[in-house]
Amino acid sequence: MLSLFTACVLLAVDKALADPTDFVHPAYVIQHARDQDYSTSSAKASIVHNAQVAANKGPWSIINSNGVTAPSGDKHDYLSWAPYHWPNCNWCTSGSNHLVHSGDSGNDTDPQPDEPSPPDDLGPAEDTDGETYYLRARSVHDDVLLITSRHNRFRRVRRSVPPADSSSSSDVLSTPTSTIPPASESIIAEFPLPQAPLGSVPLLTSSLPTPSSHTTSTHFAGSSTAPQAAAKTKKASCTPSPTTSMAPSATWTTCPYVARDGKVNPDVRTLVGAGSINKGCDGFFSNALAFTFTGQPKYCEAAHNILNTLFLAEDTGMNSNVKFGQVVRGPGKDEGTFTGPLDLRGLVKIINGVLIFEASDNQCWTPDDAQEIRTWVTKYLDWLQTSLIGKKARSRPNNHGTFYCLVVALSQILLGNSQDALYTLDEFFDKTFQEQIAKSGEQPFEGVRTRPLHYRCFNLEALIALAKIGDYLGKNYWTRETKYGGTIEKAINFAMTVDPGNENVSELVPHVTAGMAAYGPSEAYDKFLSRQNYQDRPSWFYDQSSALTNAPTSQTKRSTVVWAREDGGVAGAIKPKCPDIFQTSEKVEIDNGIYCTCEQLLPLYETQTAVLA
Incomplete structure (x- = not known):
């Protein structure tokens, strides 16, 4: 049993404490699982708390409920998008190029004359579970888009009627824009700066971008230019504008994407894969440890449920590869990249948890359990060592x-x-x-x-x-x-x-x-x-x-x-x-x-x- 002090600390903890990829010797865990070491009591309490949170919120699957699948069409194939890539649509319009809003709000993305491109969509950094920050930011972003859209429609109506007085027209047009606060004054400014890749990194914050027409497919580390903003275009270098409204998802295949080091595109959050991997692997490991600490079967059951849903179950499990991990979207892009295997580094925690279960010699972990996860890992390891994606990651x-x-x-x-x-x-x-x-x-x-x-x-x-x-x-x-x-x-x-x-x-x-x-x-x-x-x-x-x-x-x-x-x-x-x-x-x-x-x-x-x- 946990000490009274540890139990009190556990009750006092009000949120899960995320941890990086790590490894702990199974023999050490078993030896110190139920000792009364005061110095590590709070840490063990946090682990048990995290296990309870995972048991309550899980299990997780990499399958997207919004119907988005990998290019293979197989919903069991893991899919994620390269977080530092942004659309560079460069539409031919009346002086501006426009980014198609790539979120899931269903906004009309048909480019209109003189309509400015949306402001930078602000979002959390790579490989995090910051859904709350993300949703708050998307809400602010969508509100800004809505106000901007109404403002532009108002401008088009005004321009259809010759103004009697240009100064009065200017006064009228300035009214809607005054309701949009600068990014530094909005709710977005409350969010913390990014911390870590796909762990627990809060929202990336920045002010609206300065106009720029320069983009490049080769981005050098250490220079972080803002994602594309409205810019003057030349007919010879721009892309013909669509003649009909486009679904937001059309951006993914219509527009080329360019890299912006350190600038995370928040719509990568619309896919659940990375978050499910992180939370599922953390949850399995925490429950394996909590079971070892307490001996309570509920933690073993939770670990089984998480592992089975994430990797092994026929209806929800993930195929044993990341062929479509961190895909760089754009025309003709239908495969993952060498950064994709990084998304599955949580497998380290899964394996560590399995080793702890097996070293504890209990009835919780069965030979069938051992065989199932080893079969999955065998297939994944073979793919990782032989695929071009894996070989490039290794290099x-x-x-x-x-x-x-x-x-x-x-x-x-x-x-x-x-x-x-x-x-x-x-x-x-x-x-x-x-x-x-x-x-x-x-x-x-x-x-x-x-x-x-x-x-x-x-x-x-x-x-x-x-x-x-x-x-x-x-x-x-x-x-x-x-x-x-x-x-x-x-x-x-x-x-x-x-x-x-x-x-x-x-x-x-x-x-x-x-x-x-x-x-x-x-x-x-x-x-x-x-x-x-x-x-x-x-x-x-x-x-x-x-x-x-x-x-x-x-x-x-x-x-x-x-x-x-x-x-x-x-x-x-x-x-x-x-x-x-x-x-x-x-x-x-x-x-x-x-x-x-x-x-x-x-x-x-x-x-x-x-x-x-």
Whole structure:
């Protein structure tokens, strides 16, 4: 039974606390499931609370109730849209090009003379579950569209009657527009800035865009231009306007889409797949842990229900691939992209939960359960390793390559292939990892983005989980160095020193607690965490030194590999140069349609070593 203190904390928690992708040793969970450790009681209470929330709100399916399906026509095929892509319709009109409103409100999108394009649709950042923020923003957005539409119809009526006095006409026309507050003064301004990709990131906020006619299919990281606004067009370069009204969804196939790094198109939220994966995987993991903590069958039943509905059931389950993950919409676009596998990184939590169930040796998890999920994972792993989409994800030098390795390695562990998993880990740390962290701790392929703190944290999320899996398999990757002398520890320390700007520094909290568990306490860690409510987070239960057996803090030194020099110096570190991936191309794609160059990265490799206050 949970302690009285833990039960009281559980009652006090009023909302689920989201957690990043993580891994916790099953033996540690079982050993500490029902102990009376005061220091982790709040974290365990949060886990149990999250399990209850998931049991009440779930289960979830990737099938869209609005009838939208993948290009295959199979409702069981996972479908999501690339979040950083916006329509660039460029209609031929009387001086303006128009974005077709791509929401689900059913607005008439027939372009009209002199009608300005809608303002930027504001929405939550990638891979989040912020439906409340999204719906509030869409409501504001649709209200603005309605007022604008009425205003333009009024303008057209006025222009059909020659005004007796131009000044009076101007006065009349100014009245409707005065009812629309600037974005900075509206309800949209209440929303927090974006925090994390497809976890729990709030709404992206910005003011209305300045007019611009320039668009490009090649977008470079670090530059975040506003989505297309009304602009003067030339007949030779514009697209003939439709002669009849178009359904909002017609934008998806009629207009080309262009990348805007860091600008999330909110209509990606009209598909339920990403949110269902995130909530379902979190819910399964939380209920697996809650069952281990309490022994109450209701948590086991909830976990079964979530897993079955999301992946296994004939009527609601997801096919074992993401062939249509993060599709870039536009004419002729009918397949997913290399960023799609990122949507299914929640599979890590599913597998971790299964391993915990099986290690606890209870009657809740049956041989049939074990076989069903292993069959699904076997098919998915085969697709991930052999498809062109999966192969490109594997080749990426940034977080996409890191998360690919994470999912592959843990899938191999579930399927009983621990040696294959070790090979996967070794290959990653010998190759991709070698270019990821500079001597200073900067992560150039992440720091080059428009939201650098977020992406540093995102890659750290996967790196730390990889180190934990290696720890579980008996190897030490915690002290592994890149060719420049960078380590996971240095990357955590560097991220703590940089100015977060408008980004949410709390994204770094679980990585700092993981660093403290692996490398030991420090004044810098203590100072950072003193400003955060970290002990209520589920990750605080995972991030205990007793959960690790091969980290620097481990009492038993059973690491099979020692990568750092005993004197703490950098063994064989080299002067920064263009990463190897640039040998075949002058620019490297690090997200859909978003590229970086060697010239952008080199200054980041040469950043000075972080100084911790």
